[in-house]
Amino acid sequence: MASGNRSQKTQGLGLIAPPLGYAVLVMAAPLLTILAYSFLKDGYLTVIREFTFDNYRTVWGDPIFHKIMLRSLGVAALVTLVTVVLAFPVAYFLSFVVDPRKKSMWLFLITIPFWTSYLIRVFLWKVILGYNGVINSGLKSLGIIEQPLTFILYNVNSMVITLAHAYAPFAILPIFIALEKIDRSLLEAGRDLGESRIMTFWRVTLPLAMPGVVAAALIVFIPTIGDYVTPALIGGGKIPMIANMIQAQMLDLDNRPMGSALAVTAMLIVAIMSLIFVALNRRFLRVKQ
Amino acid sequence: MKGGGLRIYAILYLLFLYAPIILLPIFAFNSGTIIAFPLKGFTTDWFGQMFENASLRRALTNSLIIAVSSSVFATCLGVFAARASTRFEFPGKGPIMGLIMLPLVLPEIIVSISLLVVLLSIGVQLNILTVILGHTLICMPYATVILSTAFNSLDRSLEEAAYDLGETKWSAFRLVILPLVMPGIISSLLMSFTISLDEFIIAFFLAGNEPTLPTYIFSQLRFPKQIPMIMALGTVLVVMSIILLTIAEYFRRRGIAKTGAKDTGGFL
């Protein structure tokens, strides 16, 4: 415990070495391999060690890639919007209305569905929304509708509902934490200075909650765009997203350089979108509480 | 009652969250083979079918092996990372911790595909070991976060006090730190276990021919005949998850009570 600066450093580095080494070996090294592959040539079932930009040229010029990438971005953006907008009032309710002693019970209730089988949850939405699904069969047996509703079926809408459900706790928790951090006297000050309840919310609460909202948006957006299961199950394989395309290139077609270029491009686009989003919200993120 | 409108909205939202889970047992005990209303009658056949299914048993065994190993490995790595980040200053700390937490935001498809490509090109046989490799990676950030909270709530002078009273560094860790972070270690184990048990994409790509519970379920969802049995399986899984989570929550709260800290609530 005699902790000079040097022993602080060496002990710290010694401790961090195992997890760091693991992350480097199992994650960073494979990611770099993918990056390297994306600049190599594909020979059928092998990879030719020759530097080229061809893969990127092909990917970026491919209309199917454009379509799928745009759809992925669109679905992810829509899911993010829906999830965050639906989640905000719940987080607000949790933070401002719920009795402090019951807060952890509410949080517990919200997180439970998240920890139950993702696959089965996704599939159940298919069961709920399907042609002969719970909603349609239920409404039909009640005599409300004659023909099954089709607008909720096998399309982007059903994917959005499913994903919004899957990522709900991811959106609620960061917003809740940001709201919890707000000093309650600030709101009283807002009211004291003559603002109405709604204007106080608009001018004080919302700006202070923005870091949480931004975090929530990113936490929902990034995994959604890479989601594989929902398009495969809900979309019935007919509306693939970028993850399905990468999988097809890599494994079904066994074109690793092309698949790698696809993966790298997708990661780049996600990273750029996220950075733009963060930059747009810089004004709010500078708030230190 | 305060916030009437908000409360109604929150309850509706909870209903939306629980809708699929509520349906699970309904159809698991429904004697009809088609998942639709109206219900036919009560049966426990699907559960019987489930227990007799050999490939399901194999998938379950695989999943349990994977989940137990991954949660132990991830928690061990998490202990190192959490202790290093809460107790020591060292060069490059920010980027290093960032790299360790990266799997949280990296799409799993990217993690699994890149790992798959490397494993295939160096000629590693795909089996449950390769899945453990991937699951340990994605569980590590969760373990690190949970354990960092546990380590952080410890007063640093507790360790110094033990040292001052004649213990060695290691016995101070064993006698004071370890018992106090034990609740955190248990909830990290449980959480990693739950994540691994439920993880699909990495298992799908890295398991080779070995089934795990999620990949087995995925493969059966194509056959309408199998769906009622999957509903029964899902019901069992949900009940198990809730039990595990309740235990995890219990230990988390006990940990907080032990160190006398304030309950800030919630996972993550």
Next chain:
Amino acid sequence: MTTTSTAEHRARTATAKPMIECRNVQKYYGDYHALRGIDLTIRESEFFSLLGPSGCGKTTLLRTIAGFEDISSGVVLIDGQDMQDVPANRRPTNMVFQSYAIFPHLTVAENVGFGLRRDPRSKAEKAAAVEEALAMVGLKGYGARASHALSGGQRQRVALARALILKPKVLLLDEPLSALDRKMREQMQVELIKLQRQVGITFVLVTHDQEEALVMSDRIAVMFDGQIAQLDGPEALYARPTSRRVANFIGVMNFLPAHVLGETASGVEVDVPGLGRVEIPMSNVSKSDPGDEGPTVGFRPEAVSLVAPGQPQQSRATAGVIDEVVYYGDMTYYDVRLDGSASADGRARPVRIAMRNVFGREVQDVGTRTNVSWSPGSLVLFR
């Protein structure tokens, strides 16, 4: 236990053997120079305090004595033994931490007996030792209690018992009273003195509270910026600070500019606007801090008094006008403009005078002309 007076105790410890010796101790944190050459001798069974503002290095010094921090250079001896290669767990010191560091997962008795794990004595003997240590700090019968349910004062006592049960040669206390409320703090100050006399070992206390240091210590080292500014007994430190900085840190002191007229055999003769010509005894003269604006005399607010006609006076008197009155209940503070003390801008800098509100003494009003009485012996000179 025999009660000894504070004076007896101090006379005895003044000649006792050295227990802790620091010789030119330096400590760097990267570029930051935390300890700049500490030379210090603390004697056996002395109650010693390290006093200073936060960041002055007092806690760092305590932690180097405990062995929690390496020193960059210099020597630390405890009971004559070089501590260079002795880790904290093998030093004859034990510590009471600022947060008390009571192990929350153990009972009171398990906390107190924590350090006895390697003790070869039997279980029953150890239990008896724990019970004895608890009795010593007034917690008899608390052994089975859960430690996280204790009050602040009780935690402090457990921390003391836990450290003292190991019979260290030195007990180190890191701001042990700062977490307690005022009443509790004053009570614990008295108890700590009693305890120290009872166990008879060296106590080293770190504090930023000057009153606490004055009440408890045999000697006090005042620290600023990693250096010891003054090392003295409480009375000397308060009455004869050797720098304006120490004077300001400990209590309130009035400063007036002075012109040095010359030195005599017994003191320094100065002319002070407002007080007149005065000879200050050599014992009260010290070198001024560099950067200060020339020679200055200083005096404490209670070393001078307002005198109404007919009241006993000190040897000298000056007149002035009351500028401000602040009533504190037991005391009244007057700011008085002394005649003839006007500076270049024509306004006199008022001096603060403290008067106890004893029976029959009326509180004076602003604007009243008054006499101020003082003695040359209560002035100090920084030159």
